Amino acid sequence: MRTVVPVSGSDPKTRLSPVLGPDERRAFTEAMLADVLDALDGAGHSPDVVSTGPVECDAPVTVDDRGLDALVNDLLAEGPLAVVMADLPLLTADAVERLFAPAADVVLAPGLGGGTNAFVCRHPEFRVDYHGASIRDHRRIADDVGASLAEVDSRVLATDIDEPADLAEVLLHGDGRAADWLTDAGFELSFDDGRVGVARE
Ligand SMILES: Nc1nc2c(ncn2[C@@H]2O[C@H](COP(=O)(O)OP(=O)(O)OP(=O)(O)O)[C@@H](O)[C@H]2O)c(=O)[nH]1
Ligand SMILES: C[C@H](OP(=O)(O)O)C(=O)O
Numbered sequence: 652m653r654t655v656v657p658v659s660g661s662d663p664k665t666r667l668s669p670v671l672g673p674d675e676r677r678a679f680t681e682a683m684l685a686d687v688l689d690a691l692d693g694a695g696h697s698p699d700v701v702s703t704g705p706v707e708c709d710a711p712v713t714v715d716d717r718g719l720d721a722l723v724n725d726l727l728a729e730g731p732l733a734v735v736m737a738d739l740p741l742l743t744a745d746a747v748e749r750l751f752a753p754a755a756d757v758v759l760a761p762g763l764g765g766g767t768n769a770f771v772c773r774h775p776e777f778r779v780d781y782h783g784a785s786i787r788d789h790r791r792i793a794d795d796v797g798a799s800l801a802e803v804d805s806r807v808l809a810t811d812i813d814e815p816a817d818l819a820e821v822l823l824h825g826d827g828r829a830a831d832w833l834t835d836a837g838f839e840l841s842f843d844d845g846r847v848g849v850a851r852e
């Protein structure tokens with residue numbers, strides 16, 4: 652089965668703009684991508700990366716400016732496919748194995764906030780509709796095409812990094828390139844009024 656990691660390599664993680672400049676967002680995206688690729692490798696998978704712009708990583712990279720839905724749906728039309736998002740820095744090999752283990756036609760990994768952080772598809776008619784609480788759409792689409800469905804309940808698969816507040820999860824739980832990158836960039840946990848956040852030196 653082909654495993655693809657899509658990356659918005661041209662102007663990634665714009666929601667992190669309040670705390671990271673453009674070059675920093677690209678570098679942090681590459682650090683998160685490295686963690687994702689390490690987890691996939693640890694589970695015995697050899698993914699390829701499809702990016703809207705050049706990106707440095709230890710996997711084959713195809714630069715392709717198709718939007719996310721168009722890209723993934725074109726790939727689904729070619730056959731069985733797994734997609735793992737590039738912004739999952741807590742991902743582990745064990746969680747990857749749990750994603751591929753179910754025999755269902757479609758296996759979904761819900762993201763915090765309603766996204767779809769990863770999926771495995773063995774059904775010829777399933778298609779994606781990302782953004783806007785996509786997990787609900789993907790459950791419906793699987794049902795509409797008669798695909799059996801399984802979901803993976805995994806914190807490390809569910810934790811995608813979108814907003815500045817999400818960076819705390821990387822510092823709390825991460826032990827890979829993304830956590831090191833944040834520390835080297837001067838980020839640290841903050842504990843204001845009982846909430847855990849991040850501050851930058
Ligand atoms: N190849 C490709 N990957 C995409 C595209 N849009 C998003 N992605 C990737 O899909 C995953 C989830 O998307 P988002 O969380 O919206 O990532 P993003 O677009 O960098 O973040 P924002 O700019 O904050 O919306 C991330 O790994 C992105 O890099 C796209 O148009 N093409
Ligand atoms: C691609 C999109 O990511 P989000 O914008 O939810 O982080 C989704 O998972 O539907």
